[in-house]
Amino acid sequence: MNIAENMEDVIELxxxxxxxxxxxxxxxxxxxxxxxxxxxxxxxxxxxxVREAISRKMxxxxxxxVPINRIIVTAGAVSALNISLLSLVESGEEVLxxxxxxxxxxxxxxxxxxxxxxxxxxxxxxxxPTVSDIESVITPATKAIIVNSPSxxxxxxxxxxxxxxxxxxxxxxxxxIISDEIYDGIIYEGSHISPLAVNPAMEDxxxxxxxxSKVYAMTGxxxxxxxxxxxLFSLMGKLQEPITTCASSISQKAGEAALNGxxxxxxxxREVYRQSRDVACExxxxxxxxxxxxxxxxYIPIDISTTKLNAKEFTLQLLHSEKVMVGSCDTFGPSGSxxxxxxxxxxVEELKEGIKRMxxxxxxxxxxxx
Ligand SMILES: Cc1ncc(COP(=O)(O)O)c(C=O)c1O
Numbered sequence: 001m002n003i004a005e006n007m008e009d010v011i012e013l014x015x016x017x018x019x020x021x022x023x024x025x026x027x028x029x030x031x032x033x034x035x036x037x038x039x040x041x042x043x044x045x046x047x048x049x050v051r052e053a054i055s056r057k058m059x060x061x062x063x064x065x066v067p068i069n070r071i072i073v074t075a076g077a078v079s080a081l082n083i084s085l086l087s088l089v090e091s092g093e094e095v096l097x098x099x100x101x102x103x104x105x106x107x108x109x110x111x112x113x114x115x116x117x118x119x120x121x122x123x124x125x126x127x128x129p130t131v132s133d134i135e136s137v138i139t140p141a142t143k144a145i146i147v148n149s150p151s152x153x154x155x156x157x158x159x160x161x162x163x164x165x166x167x168x169x170x171x172x173x174x175x176x177i178i179s180d181e182i183y184d185g186i187i188y189e190g191s192h193i194s195p196l197a198v199n200p201a202m203e204d205x206x207x208x209x210x211x212x213s214k215v216y217a218m219t220g221x222x223x224x225x226x227x228x229x230x231x232l233f234s235l236m237g238k239l240q241e242p243i244t245t246c247a248s249s250i251s252q253k254a255g256e257a258a259l260n261g262x263x264x265x266x267x268x269x270r271e272v273y274r275q276s277r278d279v280a281c282e283x284x285x286x287x288x289x290x291x292x293x294x295x296x297x298x299y300i301p302i303d304i305s306t307t308k309l310n311a312k313e314f315t316l317q318l319l320h321s322e323k324v325m326v327g328s329c330d331t332f333g334p335s336g337s338x339x340x341x342x343x344x345x346x347x348v349e350e351l352k353e354g355i356k357r358m359x360x361x362x363x364x365x366x367x368x369x370x
Pocket of ligand 1 (some may be wrong): 016075076077078079102148151152168180211212213219223226
């Protein structure tokens with residue numbers, strides 16, 4: 001992004017957020033909240049009315065009963081991940097994370113003095129981890145597994161069977177599951193399955209994290225929530241105090257309106273993303289890219305190893321020669337060094353033009369090696 005700052009006509013496919021603005025009814029709720037005096041600290045766990053709206057959402061969408069004393073509202077999913085890890089993991093203990101996976105997992109674990117251990121999610125398995133992929137990296141020091149469905153960057157989506165297998169594994173080894181479900185409303189085939197719905201009896205071992213950033217186009221509001229085991233609720237609330245104290249009161253009221261209001265925006269955006277995904281995949285196939293069609297979220301991972309460039313080199317050369325920005329997945333884990341990521345949550349014409357330029361660039365590179 002720094003390099004592109006001084007360049008003109010750059011197409012940005014690297015961004016990890018919707019280009020749409022937050023829907024008006026949510027923005028209006030924030031203005032109203034300010035006018036009504038919601039300009040103060042809230043309790044560490046968040047406003048009761050927001051947690052009640054979350055509890056209703058969990059029942060409505062997943063048929064899961066979650067009392068408000070298991071719900072903590074946070075300043076973004078990053079904050080929810082932070083307090084989850086702080087509450088569960090001691091320094092030196094290991095946390096399993098997907099490769100490739102959202103880079104902040106590794107960063108947060110390292111910052112806390114714990115040890116990130118990658119488990120593979122392979123392209124030949126549609127980027128879904130198998131039980132043996134995960135079990136092979138479990139040691140006596142393992143404390144928790146972070147799981148992300150739908151996944152950034154792969155778009156992989158867990159089936160109920162997949163969840164059952166992973167939950168059985170967690171039970172067998174007495175591990176916590178930290179389930180990052182921030183893309184829960186952005187699924188193109190089937191619907192989102194939360195581990196809390198698959199095995200409610202394991203609620204003491206599961207932290208499920210949901211957000212507003214992606215589903216309601218609210219990245220700048222810094223708002224998310226965690227459904228936590230009852231025994232961790234008090235500790236996780238206390239951990240918020242020295243970190244963010246609470247999520248913004250104004251954002252919380254906006255989030256309440258998002259959950260209580262019509263879900264038309266979510267449904268419409270899902271269809272817009274679906275169309276963009278299909279257009280993008282058709283074009284990628286035309287240029288013979290090696291990719292997997294995502295089932296959820298709004299990213300497509302592309303393996304560029306045939307170019308003989310690594311992801312970072314490919315990304316930089318593409319920017320300089322074609323003025324297209326894509327994400328290099330080298331920060332997403334060891335397997336990411338050959339993978340680039342494009343986001344299809346922006347303007348579809350830009351997306352088409354970007355893939356066209358990238359396709360021509362790619363063809364030149366592979367023809368060079370033929
Ligand atoms: C998988 C995943 N988890 C968490 C986050 C962070 O979300 P938030 O904006 O709520 O902090 C992101 C953002 O890109 C993400 O892709």
